[in-house]
Amino acid sequence: xxxVTQIPAALSVPEGENLVLNCSFTDSAIYNLxxxxxxxxxxxxxxxLIQSSxxxxxxxxxxxxxxxxxxxxxxxxxxxQPGDSATYLCAVTNTGNQFYFGTGTSLTVIP
Amino acid sequence: xTGVSQDPRHKITKRGQNVTFRCDPISEHxxxxxxxxTLGQGPEFLTYFQNxxxxxxxxxxxxxxxxxxxxxxxxTLEIQRTEQGDSAMYLCASSYDYAGDEQFFGxxxxxxxx
Numbered sequence: 558x559x560x561v562t563q564i565p566a567a568l569s570v571p572e573g574e575n576l577v578l579n580c581s582f583t584d585s586a587i588y589n590l591x592x593x594x595x596x597x598x599x600x601x602x603x604x605x606l607i608q609s610s611x612x613x614x615x616x617x618x619x620x621x622x623x624x625x626x627x628x629x630x631x632x633x634x635x636x637x638q639p640g641d642s643a644t645y646l647c648a649v650t651n652t653g654n655q656f657y658f659g660t661g662t663s664l665t666v667i668p
Numbered sequence: 669x670t671g672v673s674q675d676p677r678h679k680i681t682k683r684g685q686n687v688t689f690r691c692d693p694i695s696e697h698x699x700x701x702x703x704x705x706t707l708g709q710g711p712e713f714l715t716y717f718q719n720x721x722x723x724x725x726x727x728x729x730x731x732x733x734x735x736x737x738x739x740x741x742x743x744t745l746e747i748q749r750t751e752q753g754d755s756a757m758y759l760c761a762s763s764y765d766y767a768g769d770e771q772f773f774g775x776x777x778x779x780x781x782x
Contacts, residue, residue: 599776600672600759600774600776601771606770653767654723655716655724656713658703
């Protein structure tokens with residue numbers, strides 16, 4: 558069974574810093590990987606989706622990379638803002654049908 | 669609003685009662701997923717539909733859980749004889765027709781079993 562780990566579990570940074578969130582998975586034969594953001598008590602918002610054939614995806618201040626062979630992905634957030642405070646989750650799928658989520662990284666950006 | 673909607677947003681019930689949740693996906697989306705999320709954990713996959721067909725179910729989905737998607741539009745998730753361990757956020761997501769397509773999540777239904 559695919560297992561997804563996210564490190565660190567929590568992160569606190571001052572506003573304006575660049576930061577990196579990590580996601581690792583045990584079965585490298587993935588179909589794709591998706592990064593989400595979740596605000597407290599809310600549903601998930603999709604941030605970036607990386608297909609297994611891709612190395613990275615960018616959207617605004619966010620950049621996600623994928624190293625399938627080593628079972629790792631990183632989410633880079635540039636020039637962090639207080640509005641970025643949320644829990645960030647990564648999810649992988651091997652079949653395109655069943656998705657496995659990590660436990661998330663809780664990010665706090667201090668003004 | 670054309671996003672995924674879920675109803676109710678909150679449900680409090682007594683142990684042993686049956687509960688039913690509804691999910692309305694984005695109208696053009698053929699795939700619909702149900703997840704369960706407990707505090708401090710990531711969502712756990714429960715089941716998914718392609719149109720009206722339920723194609724995959726997790727082993728987490730015990731016999732007390734049943735999901736339907738009549739006519740391939742909205743979906744319902746029913747839990748019979750609820751237990752305190754069923755307390756969680758139940759999330760619904762939808763996507764287009766392709767495997768691994770980007771998922772769009774609803775706001776979730778928070779279930780509390782007393």
